Amino acid sequence: MDKSKLYRSIPKVDVLLADEEIQGLVEAYSRETVMEAIRSETDALRAFIGACQDEEEARQKTESLKKDIEDRVRAINTPNMRKVINGTGTVLHTNLGRAPISGEHLKKAADLVSGYSNLEYNLEAGRRGERYSHFEQLLCRLTGAEAAMAVNNNAAAVMLILSSLARGGEVVVSRGELVEIGGKFRIPDVMEQSGATLVEVGTTNKTHLADYEEAVTEETRALLKVHTSNYRIVGFTETVEIDELIPLAREKDIPVIEDLGSGVLIDLSRYGLTYEPTVQSSIAKGADVVSFSGDKLLGGPQAGIIVGKKKYIDMMKKNQLTRALRIDKFTAAALELVLHEYLSEEKAVRNVPVLRMITQPAGEVKKAADSFARKLRRLHLAAKIQVVPCQSQIGGGSLPLERLESWGVSISPESVTVPELEERMRRLPVPIIPRVVNDTILMDMRTVTAEDAALAARELGELEELEVPEQ
Numbered sequence: 001m002d003k004s005k006l007y008r009s010i011p012k013v014d015v016l017l018a019d020e021e022i023q024g025l026v027e028a029y030s031r032e033t034v035m036e037a038i039r040s041e042t043d044a045l046r047a048f049i050g051a052c053q054d055e056e057e058a059r060q061k062t063e064s065l066k067k068d069i070e071d072r073v074r075a076i077n078t079p080n081m082r083k084v085i086n087g088t089g090t091v092l093h094t095n096l097g098r099a100p101i102s103g104e105h106l107k108k109a110a111d112l113v114s115g116y117s118n119l120e121y122n123l124e125a126g127r128r129g130e131r132y133s134h135f136e137q138l139l140c141r142l143t144g145a146e147a148a149m150a151v152n153n154n155a156a157a158v159m160l161i162l163s164s165l166a167r168g169g170e171v172v173v174s175r176g177e178l179v180e181i182g183g184k185f186r187i188p189d190v191m192e193q194s195g196a197t198l199v200e201v202g203t204t205n206k207t208h209l210a211d212y213e214e215a216v217t218e219e220t221r222a223l224l225k226v227h228t229s230n231y232r233i234v235g236f237t238e239t240v241e242i243d244e245l246i247p248l249a250r251e252k253d254i255p256v257i258e259d260l261g262s263g264v265l266i267d268l269s270r271y272g273l274t275y276e277p278t279v280q281s282s283i284a285k286g287a288d289v290v291s292f293s294g295d296k297l298l299g300g301p302q303a304g305i306i307v308g309k310k311k312y313i314d315m316m317k318k319n320q321l322t323r324a325l326r327i328d329k330f331t332a333a334a335l336e337l338v339l340h341e342y343l344s345e346e347k348a349v350r351n352v353p354v355l356r357m358i359t360q361p362a363g364e365v366k367k368a369a370d371s372f373a374r375k376l377r378r379l380h381l382a383a384k385i386q387v388v389p390c391q392s393q394i395g396g397g398s399l400p401l402e403r404l405e406s407w408g409v410s411i412s413p414e415s416v417t418v419p420e421l422e423e424r425m426r427r428l429p430v431p432i433i434p435r436v437v438n439d440t441i442l443m444d445m446r447t448v449t450a451e452d453a454a455l456a457a458r459e460l461g462e463l464e465e466l467e468v469p470e471q
Helices: 003-008 013-018 020-028 031-051 055-063 065-076 103-113 133-143 154-166 187-194 209-215 242-252 279-285 310-318 321-325 329-341 345-351 353-359 362-378 418-426 450-461
Strands: 147-151 170-174 180-182 197-201 220-226 256-261 289-293 304-308 383-395 398-413 435-437 440-444
Touching: 003 031, 003 055, 013 020, 013 031, 013 065, 020 031, 020 065, 031 055, 031 065, 055 065, 103 329, 133 147, 133 279, 133 304, 133 329, 147 154, 147 310, 147 321, 147 329, 154 170, 154 187, 154 220, 154 256, 154 289, 154 304, 154 310, 154 321, 170 187, 170 209, 187 197, 197 209, 209 242, 220 242, 242 256, 242 279, 256 279, 279 289, 279 304, 304 310, 310 321, 329 345, 345 353, 362 383, 362 398, 362 450, 383 440, 398 418, 418 435, 418 440
Parallel strands: 170 197, 170 220, 220 256, 256 289
Antiparallel strands: 147 304, 289 304, 383 398, 398 440, 435 440
């Protein structure tokens, strides 16, 4: 194998730049980008030749240099963040962006943020306004709270609350509620950053009202109740509910803060799901401040929503942290649009994708699975296609024990292995993320829209890995 000959066959940079196809790339993108791709690909080709022991393979790699340069240029200019098709059946998939925003809401929000808006301008008064004003009255109407605001996520909301109400003092919380939110972010760590001192009471499985009573001192600034939305302790357990803490808090003249985590504005038990405390029930029971996520069960954009007594919300609005944690104009617009749907529960369940998916009857999901399976069978793929029962989950740290009866389409490839097909699906122009179950690809149709099902069928039909081999 004459490697020196192969090295010499690599075109020089000026020769490549003079090539008609490469010139087309320069015009479409930029000379700098194309030069970067040429240097990267020629260096990679030299390294490949140096390690390669097969002359034919090295020659083919050399011949594909122009295509490799084109692919790299296009890759450089392709956004890394892309739409994916969620076939996992996990409705609030943290890795896939949690709550999807409806197309209708997205169009309206895009119209608002693509130009100027009254984000912080009071049109009636003709002067500076608050970005919270666009949804504060809505939140108060929906929850019964006196005031409301939002920051960029629920961890930020908890930190802002504690910093505003308890900095330099103590906050009493049950040991059974010292949750890890995710990604190693933990309630004790958030509390430490806020400047408040954690006082743990009770045990992991049992906490009594007397534990709180004994822990309250002159340094106590608040009682914190954390709803364990992302896990459950079952068996020999006891916890102190929010309405039990209220009399103690009133006697000691300290606020009760409740972190609901996922947060929900409708009673999900009416749809056959496990009851999850609603925000309005916490306010009705007397919680002074309640925080919850915007992109979980609410079905909106990422945000940490805070509702409660006006005197406490006003303290937070004046806190210097608020500017660092504030939401942007897209979040404010999307949040208002989603909250408007909750003025009618029927509209919310129909128009908020998360609610629509988790309340969708299994029979409707089966119809979607049957339709998707028919599309795939018409393509005559080298795979066995079956409609199978399965279980979806809500995910995102919400209702961790809940499983939703669902239906999916299993794809058992005949020419490639399941891991090979799963990897290829992830590399499609619009990646498809399925589940792998019992050595098959499973598309749980609960989290696949009709539009995405049609797109997924087209993409799968173009996969070489699923082509029927010629006889």
